[in-house]
Amino acid sequence: MSAAPQQPLTDLTPDQLAEFTAGKRAAYDALVARGLKLDLTRGKPSGEQLDLADGLLALPTGHTDGDGVDVRNYGGLTGLRELREIFAELLWVEPEQVVAGGNSSLTMMHDSLVQMLLHGPVDGMPWRGQDVRFVCPVPGYDRHFTMLASYGIDIVTVPMEADGPDVAAIEALVKDDPSIKGMWIVPTYANPAGSTISHEKAARLAAMPTAAPDFKIFWDNAYAFHHLTEEESKTEDIISLCSAAGNPNRPIMFASTSKITYAGAGVAVLAASTDNVAWYLKHYQFASIGPDKVNQLRHVQFFGSAQGVRDHMVKHREILAPKFAAVDVALARELDGLGIAHWTRPTGGYFVSLDVMDGTASRVVALAKAAGIALTPAGASFPYGDDPDDRNIRLAPSFPVLSEVEAAMAGVATCVSLAAAEKLAGRHVATASTPEGE
Amino acid sequence: MSAAPQQPLTDLTPDQLAEFTAGKRAAYDALVARGLKLDLTRGKPSGEQLDLADGLLALPTGHTDGDGVDVRNYGGLTGLRELREIFAELLWVEPEQVVAGGNSSLTMMHDSLVQMLLHGPVDGMPWRGQDVRFVCPVPGYDRHFTMLASYGIDIVTVPMEADGPDVAAIEALVKDDPSIKGMWIVPTYANPAGSTISHEKAARLAAMPTAAPDFKIFWDNAYAFHHLTEEESKTEDIISLCSAAGNPNRPIMFASTSKITYAGAGVAVLAASTDNVAWYLKHYQFASIGPDKVNQLRHVQFFGSAQGVRDHMVKHREILAPKFAAVDVALARELDGLGIAHWTRPTGGYFVSLDVMDGTASRVVALAKAAGIALTPAGASFPYGDDPDDRNIRLAPSFPVLSEVEAAMAGVATCVSLAAAEKLAGRHVATASTPEGE
Numbered sequence: 048m049s050a051a052p053q054q055p056l057t058d059l060t061p062d063q064l065a066e067f068t069a070g071k072r073a074a075y076d077a078l079v080a081r082g083l084k085l086d087l088t089r090g091k092p093s094g095e096q097l098d099l100a101d102g103l104l105a106l107p108t109g110h111t112d113g114d115g116v117d118v119r120n121y122g123g124l125t126g127l128r129e130l131r132e133i134f135a136e137l138l139w140v141e142p143e144q145v146v147a148g149g150n151s152s153l154t155m156m157h158d159s160l161v162q163m164l165l166h167g168p169v170d171g172m173p174w175r176g177q178d179v180r181f182v183c184p185v186p187g188y189d190r191h192f193t194m195l196a197s198y199g200i201d202i203v204t205v206p207m208e209a210d211g212p213d214v215a216a217i218e219a220l221v222k223d224d225p226s227i228k229g230m231w232i233v234p235t236y237a238n239p240a241g242s243t244i245s246h247e248k249a250a251r252l253a254a255m256p257t258a259a260p261d262f263k264i265f266w267d268n269a270y271a272f273h274h275l276t277e278e279e280s281k282t283e284d285i286i287s288l289c290s291a292a293g294n295p296n297r298p299i300m301f302a303s304t305s306k307i308t309y310a311g312a313g314v315a316v317l318a319a320s321t322d323n324v325a326w327y328l329k330h331y332q333f334a335s336i337g338p339d340k341v342n343q344l345r346h347v348q349f350f351g352s353a354q355g356v357r358d359h360m361v362k363h364r365e366i367l368a369p370k371f372a373a374v375d376v377a378l379a380r381e382l383d384g385l386g387i388a389h390w391t392r393p394t395g396g397y398f399v400s401l402d403v404m405d406g407t408a409s410r411v412v413a414l415a416k417a418a419g420i421a422l423t424p425a426g427a428s429f430p431y432g433d434d435p436d437d438r439n440i441r442l443a444p445s446f447p448v449l450s451e452v453e454a455a456m457a458g459v460a461t462c463v464s465l466a467a468a469e470k471l472a473g474r475h476v477a478t479a480s481t482p483e484g485e
Numbered sequence: 486m487s488a489a490p491q492q493p494l495t496d497l498t499p500d501q502l503a504e505f506t507a508g509k510r511a512a513y514d515a516l517v518a519r520g521l522k523l524d525l526t527r528g529k530p531s532g533e534q535l536d537l538a539d540g541l542l543a544l545p546t547g548h549t550d551g552d553g554v555d556v557r558n559y560g561g562l563t564g565l566r567e568l569r570e571i572f573a574e575l576l577w578v579e580p581e582q583v584v585a586g587g588n589s590s591l592t593m594m595h596d597s598l599v600q601m602l603l604h605g606p607v608d609g610m611p612w613r614g615q616d617v618r619f620v621c622p623v624p625g626y627d628r629h630f631t632m633l634a635s636y637g638i639d640i641v642t643v644p645m646e647a648d649g650p651d652v653a654a655i656e657a658l659v660k661d662d663p664s665i666k667g668m669w670i671v672p673t674y675a676n677p678a679g680s681t682i683s684h685e686k687a688a689r690l691a692a693m694p695t696a697a698p699d700f701k702i703f704w705d706n707a708y709a710f711h712h713l714t715e716e717e718s719k720t721e722d723i724i725s726l727c728s729a730a731g732n733p734n735r736p737i738m739f740a741s742t743s744k745i746t747y748a749g750a751g752v753a754v755l756a757a758s759t760d761n762v763a764w765y766l767k768h769y770q771f772a773s774i775g776p777d778k779v780n781q782l783r784h785v786q787f788f789g790s791a792q793g794v795r796d797h798m799v800k801h802r803e804i805l806a807p808k809f810a811a812v813d814v815a816l817a818r819e820l821d822g823l824g825i826a827h828w829t830r831p832t833g834g835y836f837v838s839l840d841v842m843d844g845t846a847s848r849v850v851a852l853a854k855a856a857g858i859a860l861t862p863a864g865a866s867f868p869y870g871d872d873p874d875d876r877n878i879r880l881a882p883s884f885p886v887l888s889e890v891e892a893a894m895a896g897v898a899t900c901v902s903l904a905a906a907e908k909l910a911g912r913h914v915a916t917a918s919t920p921e922g923e
Contacts, residue, residue, distance in 0.1 A: 122749070334591065335595075
């Protein structure tokens with residue numbers, strides 16, 4: 048690895064740039080020659096993290112919950128009381144405001160959206176047939192965008208900032224336009240920006256006037272407990288804030304243990320006003336006779352309490368923090384001073400958001416792919432996969448082992464600088480090592 | 486218990502009827518005085534049946550499937566290959582025609598219906614906004630009816646017969662009316678009639694011309710392997726029949742292990758043409774990152790093979806068959822010869838369908854409730870809970886232990902004869918033991 052140059056690439060003379068580019072190309076060719084096969088595409092827990100929850104495999108002990116209910120049988124649409132109590136404490140709500148469901152909060156979001164389309168939210172008419180738009184901060188979570196798009200719901204973007212979304216922009220959008228029916232947000236350790244919404248911004252979202260009387264906030268609390276440092280962000284209590292502002296039915300919160308126990312076999316929860324909970328259950332009763340209560344009991348016994356969840360998250364932090372540090376080290380070593388990239392240093396969550404030189408994100412991803420490093424497609428953090436600046440790349444360092452993260456990120460850094468140098472030189476140099484397509 | 490009279494109630498003289506009624510009322514008052522608390526409302530497995538699957542609680546061993554996939558992590562929307570292979574063999578389809586999902590086939594039916602409403606079926610436009618009706622045999626499964634009703638889908642009923650629904654009536658309905666978009670059927674050991682569709686009728690459903698080009702059969706194979714005798718009905722292969730008739734996308738089959746392993750924590754499957762499977766996954770990818778594969782692996786290891794499922798069902802039969810026999814014995818002892826009731830003697834499934842004297846089913850259920858015997862509400866097997874003849878009662882003897890089934894059914898038989906006697910006497914005799922309301 049070469050040490051980072053001290054001056055921005057844009058300050059180089061043509062000869063210096065040519066020399067820099069040649070050096071990076073050689074480094075890249077060497078990278079390709081290594082034949083790596085690494086994957087930073089998705090926010091998946093690693094095997095080591097999943098192992099932390101293997102106590103689940105020997106649970107539950109017995110098959111009755113604290114109320115004597117046989118969890119093996121049908122029933123109990125709201126989920127086990129004890130699990131709802133644990134999540135109520137974690138999410139700052141009351142147990143009767145919590146529904147414990149299946150293995151996926153994404154599915155609970157989907158079911159909520161579908162019922163708003165077909166039956167209307169608790170305080171409105173069916174959205175289907177109306178002109179419906181959603182506000183989404185960008186960069187954001189691709190699965191939120193694709194779900195909305197799949198139902199033909201237009202997405203209006205606002206910038207994500209260091210303390211949450213641009214609330215002034217949201218306020219301006221929603222106050223006069225009744226077609227803007229909702230917004231989606233990852234409030235804590237946002238995907239991918241890593242930022243946590245401030246109390247002030249959360250309070251403004253709770254209180255802002257909306258032209259749509261049935262405006263909804265999908266509050267995707269996927270990373271509420273997923274700290275990377277000892278300074279733990281407290282997730283804002285949007286439900287109380289909205290209630291205090293006279294908008295109790297505005298927010299629906301979602302969370303899960305997908306990145307606490309097992310990504311594929313955890314438990315998900317929905318939390319909201321009691322009216323929203325009753326609305327959800329009223330419709331969901333036709334779709335289900337009840338969640339997998341055996342798996343819920345398994346989780347109740349595994350955690351024991353809300354504190355058990357918090358304690359468990361410390362073990363995740365100990366595995367994840369070095370990987371996130373490795374991302375930063377690798378990027379800084381290669382890119383500091385070049386003036387062609389910046390990236391987040393998140394204190395929680397699952398992602399690093401990397402902004403490269405405008406117009407080169409797709410090229411970086413393609414170069415990395417040809418070198419055996421799979422990255423999330425450029426643009427994935429924007430609706431319809433379209434990053435207007437072709438700038439943002441979402442890095443997901445959780446899944447590979449530490450040495451792989453180090454190798455992959457050194458390679459990514461090389462790709463970032465090579466793509467920038469090519470761009471400044473006004474051309475892509477075609478060689479055998481250049482990826483085809485894309 | 487008195488022995489059954491030898492003559493029909495309608496042949497009795499007024500004095501004889503008065504004497505009969507007085508005797509039944511005394512028997513009923515004695516029943517109430519026993520203070521029973523028994524529940525025959527739902528088709529739930531008993532604790533003894535659930536115990537048969539407790540081997541699941543120590544599974545899975547390890548956490549990788551046969552392809553080396555870590556089942557604890559995200560992914561695999563189609564479900565585990567090995568589980569799909571087991572169900573493909575059981576349902577007479579190919580593994581690529583099977584999706585293995587979560588803990589509820591009802592949820593898979595709901596998700597299919599919702600996607601037909603919002604996106605349209607694989608071969609049609611969205612149903613939402615169109616005039617949509619479904620054909621349902623009656624008596625039938627209340628959850629089918631309530632799901633359709635919840636989306637404003639009108640239900641057209643046809644009679645259920647001993648060899649399946651009245652197919653001639655269905656053919657006549659669907660051939661000219663394009664608003665009839667589908668039908669729902671429990672083909673084997675129907676809920677509650679117990680009948681199994683004949684090969685001839687299945688073939689006619691597969692081949693019948695429909696005015697709606699996107700007509701769908703929701704083939705709810707909930708009891709395909711749930712035999713009560715050694716003479717096992719073979720579930721009809723509707724998918725091949727439809728394919729052979731040139732209507733490959735007409736049927737979607739649903740099944741689950743809810744009444745094989747755990748009612749709340751089993752695995753459900755959908756089986757259909759590969760085009761229908763692709764359609765389902767295309768939409769469901771926005772709602773889920775994958776099913777609970779740990780629970781799927783648990784089931785793969787527990788069963789080992791399709792034969793493992795069949796072998797397991799024999800153990801259920803040994804528990805259930807005596808309960809169904811007890812229902813028949815209790816009803817026959819009290820009601821044979823009275824000419825006021827008839828009931829099914831099913832060879833599989835979970836229900837006995839009891840027809841009482843017209844206009845007395847609600848009264849029987851109310852009398853039973855006041856005596857501490859909970860029955861499914863009268864009319865539950867008809868759309869909107871409305872049995873036009875107030876005649877049918879669904880009996881679910883699986884959940885209580887055998888002695889409770891015997892006690893409950895003797896009580897029900899008393900209620901049936903008392904209600905009929907009251908009806909023939911032209912009045913309900915109000916006494917302290919008469920239930921209020923209902």
